[in-house]
Amino acid sequence: xxxxLHVWRQPGxxxxxxxxxxxxxxxxxxxxxxxxxxxxxxxxxxxxxxxxAFEHDCREGICGSCGMVINGRPHGPRRxxxxxxxxxxxxxxxxxxxxxxxxxxxxxxxxxxxxxxSAFDRIIAAGGYISCHTGGVPxxxxxxxxxxxxxxxxxxAACIGCGACVAACPNAxxxxxxxxxxxxxxxxxxxxxxxxxxxRRMVAQMEAEGFGHCSNHYECEAACPKGISVEYIAQLNRDxxxxxxxxxxxxx
Amino acid sequence: xxLDPKIPSGPLEEKWTRYRSEVKLVSPANKRKFKVLxxxxxxAGASAAATLAELxxxxxxxxxxxxxxxxxxxxxxxxxxxxxxYPNDGDSVxxxxxxxxxxxxxxxxxxNVYRLAEVSANIIDQCVAQGVPFAREYSGxxxxxxxxxxxxxxxxxxxxxxxxxLLLGAYQALMRMVDAGRVTLWTREEMLDLVVIDGxxxxxxxxxxxxxxxxxxxxxxxxxxTGGYSxxxxxxTNAKNSNxxxxxxxxxxxxxxxxxxxxxxxxxxxPPSGEYQSKLTLMSESLRNDGRIWxxxxxxxxxxxxxxxxxxxxxxxxxxxxSYGNLTPRDIASRAAKRVxxxxxxxxxxxxxxxxxxxxxxxxxxxxxxxxxxxxLFEMYERITGENPYEVPMRIYPAPHYTMGGLWVDxxxxxxxxxxxxxxxxxxxxxxxxxxxxxxxxxxxADGYFIIPYTLGHYFASYPKMDVTTDHPEFQRAEEEVxxxxxxxxxxxxxxxxxSFHRELGKxxxxxxxxxxxxxxxxxxxKRIPELRAEFWENVNVVGSGEELNQNLEYAxxxxxxxxxxxxxxxxxxxxxxxxxCHFREEYQTPDGEALRNDNDxxxxxxxxxxGPDSPPxxxxxxxxxxxxxxxxxxxx
Numbered sequence: 001x002x003x004x005l006h007v008w009r010q011p012g013x014x015x016x017x018x019x020x021x022x023x024x025x026x027x028x029x030x031x032x033x034x035x036x037x038x039x040x041x042x043x044x045x046x047x048x049x050x051x052x053a054f055e056h057d058c059r060e061g062i063c064g065s066c067g068m069v070i071n072g073r074p075h076g077p078r079r080x081x082x083x084x085x086x087x088x089x090x091x092x093x094x095x096x097x098x099x100x101x102x103x104x105x106x107x108x109x110x111x112x113x114x115x116x117x118s119a120f121d122r123i124i125a126a127g128g129y130i131s132c133h134t135g136g137v138p139x140x141x142x143x144x145x146x147x148x149x150x151x152x153x154x155x156x157a158a159c160i161g162c163g164a165c166v167a168a169c170p171n172a173x174x175x176x177x178x179x180x181x182x183x184x185x186x187x188x189x190x191x192x193x194x195x196x197x198x199x200r201r202m203v204a205q206m207e208a209e210g211f212g213h214c215s216n217h218y219e220c221e222a223a224c225p226k227g228i229s230v231e232y233i234a235q236l237n238r239d240x241x242x243x244x245x246x247x248x249x250x251x252x
Numbered sequence: 253x254x255l256d257p258k259i260p261s262g263p264l265e266e267k268w269t270r271y272r273s274e275v276k277l278v279s280p281a282n283k284r285k286f287k288v289l290x291x292x293x294x295x296a297g298a299s300a301a302a303t304l305a306e307l308x309x310x311x312x313x314x315x316x317x318x319x320x321x322x323x324x325x326x327x328x329x330x331x332x333x334x335x336x337x338y339p340n341d342g343d344s345v346x347x348x349x350x351x352x353x354x355x356x357x358x359x360x361x362x363x364n365v366y367r368l369a370e371v372s373a374n375i376i377d378q379c380v381a382q383g384v385p386f387a388r389e390y391s392g393x394x395x396x397x398x399x400x401x402x403x404x405x406x407x408x409x410x411x412x413x414x415x416x417x418l419l420l421g422a423y424q425a426l427m428r429m430v431d432a433g434r435v436t437l438w439t440r441e442e443m444l445d446l447v448v449i450d451g452x453x454x455x456x457x458x459x460x461x462x463x464x465x466x467x468x469x470x471x472x473x474x475x476x477x478t479g480g481y482s483x484x485x486x487x488x489t490n491a492k493n494s495n496x497x498x499x500x501x502x503x504x505x506x507x508x509x510x511x512x513x514x515x516x517x518x519x520x521x522x523p524p525s526g527e528y529q530s531k532l533t534l535m536s537e538s539l540r541n542d543g544r545i546w547x548x549x550x551x552x553x554x555x556x557x558x559x560x561x562x563x564x565x566x567x568x569x570x571x572x573x574x575s576y577g578n579l580t581p582r583d584i585a586s587r588a589a590k591r592v593x594x595x596x597x598x599x600x601x602x603x604x605x606x607x608x609x610x611x612x613x614x615x616x617x618x619x620x621x622x623x624x625x626x627x628x629l630f631e632m633y634e635r636i637t638g639e640n641p642y643e644v645p646m647r648i649y650p651a652p653h654y655t656m657g658g659l660w661v662d663x664x665x666x667x668x669x670x671x672x673x674x675x676x677x678x679x680x681x682x683x684x685x686x687x688x689x690x691x692x693x694x695x696x697x698a699d700g701y702f703i704i705p706y707t708l709g710h711y712f713a714s715y716p717k718m719d720v721t722t723d724h725p726e727f728q729r730a731e732e733e734v735x736x737x738x739x740x741x742x743x744x745x746x747x748x749x750x751x752s753f754h755r756e757l758g759k760x761x762x763x764x765x766x767x768x769x770x771x772x773x774x775x776x777x778x779k780r781i782p783e784l785r786a787e788f789w790e791n792v793n794v795v796g797s798g799e800e801l802n803q804n805l806e807y808a809x810x811x812x813x814x815x816x817x818x819x820x821x822x823x824x825x826x827x828x829x830x831x832x833x834c835h836f837r838e839e840y841q842t843p844d845g846e847a848l849r850n851d852n853d854x855x856x857x858x859x860x861x862x863x864g865p866d867s868p869p870x871x872x873x874x875x876x877x878x879x880x881x882x883x884x885x886x887x888x889x
Contacts, residue, residue: 125431129424137381144392
């Protein structure tokens with residue numbers, strides 16, 4: 001396959017960025033998208049030019065490191081697939097492909113396709129946990145969790161923290177990311193004592209980081225490589241309203 | 253180098269209990285005066301950092317990722333073992349201990365392994381309390397599955413994403429401590445050297461991966477939780493950034509490196525599809541619960557799998573190992589796959605593959621059940637290969653996956669350098685010559701949550717507190733060495749890319765020191781590696797500068813270390829003149845091709861001491877004393 005790439009190049013956070021055009025011949029349809037970028041980078045290094053900086057690690061779709069907007073869609077054209085799991089068989093010979101970083105105020109560009117997603121860590125630090133010290137916990141089977149609750153918690157906990165939801169949202173909102181953690185912990189009996197404190201603190205941090213609000217576009221769910229449902233945003237809003245109206249006390 | 257494993261006295265079952273009653277403590281008021289540097293945020297690092305911070309220590313934690321949650325523990329799929337005996341199928345601490353020792357082909361330390369089995373149950377309790385969404389029965393109680401090398405169901409799991417869920421639990425516990433101001437988190441900060449002062453580990457040198465700034469960090473102890481080195485093979489199931497640098501640099505500062513040749517090749521990975529291949533993808537071993545492995549009976553049979561009738565298929569694991577069948581341990585399953593492919597019966601491009609077939613399970617249980625159990629794995633397979641495993645059998649082939657070797661540690665998880673502790677895959681301690689499935693997650697969390705919190709205090713209370721600052725000449729020296737090395741890498745401006753060297757080294761290691769080894773091949777590799785290394789230092793091309801984000805420079809430093817470390821691996825493999833676990837020396841095998849151990853000469857841990865750039869490493873041996881188990885020939889027939 002022959003491919004023409006237009007890649008966003010930006011030397012640093014303050015520098016002006018621009019698209020650079022590259023052509024690649026002999027791309028195999030069995031290559032992953034990132035392997036195609038490896039080929040580009042090997043070519044650039046051989047020419048003594050700086051390779052394209054992009055984040056990647058596990059290349060199995062689970063670490064959440066990779067993320068780029070491919071032809072206008074976070075992680076590219078295939079649904080429920082991270083950029084590292086996207087394969088060139090999804091493209092055609094002669095295609096032009098545009099590659100950009102996530103674009104959001106809360107995710108400043110560091111270099112080329114790499115953005116700073118540390119805001120997500122600070123949101124988790126604000127309350128995305130159950131406060132239990134190591135040791136001194138009951139036997140695991142002393143806390144039965146109804147299967148539907150466990151399944152719901154798992155579906156939400158599958159979030160990989162890649163940030164595609166933010167990149168896809170016209171408001172650059174992090175609601176799906178935050179809601180996934182609220183729903184994960186809030187669906188479990190262990191998560192109840194801190195349920196309302198958690199939602200208030202995480203949402204406050206999300207706002208402080210400069211993410212926008214949700215106005216129900218649902219672009220996040222469409223872009224999410226793990227298929228996290230916007231239904232969790234409703235749960236977040238419900239918990240937040242309740243916390244604001246009644247307070248953080250958990251009713252028996 | 254003195255190797256004192258410091259195993260507590262007394263009966264095996266009482267050692268850990270006794271240790272905990274007798275261990276020296278640090279008073280709560282004094283804990284905050286001790287600064288602990290934790291390198292790595294996988295299961296071992298995150299759980300250790302969170303727990304030590306809860307106890308009151310001043311913890312600084314370092315990761316080269318943008319977030320602690322990216323560590324490669326996240327990719328573990330299948331599950332975590334624990335001797336809970338919830339299914340009432342006869343499991344016990346003893347049985348988990350015995351399976352692990354036997355699975356490791358009797359090359360691990362009894363006391364460490366017993367302790368691991370003992371704390372395994374606490375790990376599940378801890379993770380459930382944190383909100384890890386393990387699989388449940390309709391009753392609300394926890395579900396278990398079986399895994400290779402065991403005849404009981406003791407594996408807890410969260411669909412095919414157990415590592416992710418356990419890591420997120422540890423990560424959240426860590427971030428809670430960051431928010432409380434008790435952990436200082438350094439992201440995008442890579443450790444490039446260890447600082448040893450008066451014989452004790454007292455600091456590290458790091459490079460900030462965004463600005464290129466070289467920093468000195470002083471502490472009262474250093475914990476390396478930096479994972480394994482499977483990427484020495486270039487193609488492995490490890491994440492692209494996983495590397496040997498932290499442990500190798502510690503080795504060069506005096507830490508003994510134990511059993512570097514013990515590397516595990518995982519039997520169920522997706523075969524490579526071309527030269528451009530950048531990594532290999534694991535398919536969880538749990539698939540072997542319901543999938544049947546086979547190849548055609550005839551060599552060179554090119555018919556599509558569905559057209560090969562039942563009686564022309566060889567379900568070779570079921571045939572050779574009837575009592576364990578498709579659930580034989582990883583080393584045995586991998587070698588069996590290699591053997592049938594070497595016979596010309598392999599399937600797929602290049603004949604490097606065997607079938608993992610779910611058609612019987614789908615017939616028996618229905619597609620829905622299979623989808624529930626393995627849905628995400630099937631999807632992943634389909635995304636990568638473009639084939640639908642519900643309709644055609646998967647093709648799998650072994651790939652480097654885990655390294656049992658690592659820095660030598662005593663019962664306290666302390667290396668031969670006092671103050672330097674090593675946790676998780678980075679140490680050598682619990683898996684012997686072969687790790688059983690679902691035991692890596694168990695060990696990482698055991699070390700971090702339940703062992704280091706006791707043993708680290710013991711170190712602090714045993715030596716007078718040394719207050720060092722980063723002005724010490726040793727910091728100066730280490731920093732200068734790091735700077736000189738980076739400058740050298742940037743100055744060569746040769747004609748070959750870093751990746752081309754890495755790929756060549758990987759191929760060399762896979763052929764000479766992979767699934768099977770022999771003296772001739774290892775000697776040839778030992779000759780070739782220094783040549784390749786010399787070429788690297790003359791002809792590598794690293795572009796850009798050191799004062800900015802430069803992924804090419806990061807990569808070059810890691811490959812430079814692999815080019816030295818590979819030699820140590822081959823030397824260890826050559827010196828161990830026996831076959832045990834994953835270390836299969838062709839010269840030492842039974843008539844039917846099984847590993848032939850030599851307990852008289854090799855029931856020891858081989859520990860290598862660095863003696864300088866121009867002299868060979870020195871071998872030390874820690875004899876393995878088995879007081880509780882009888883060394884038997886490992887049979888899964």
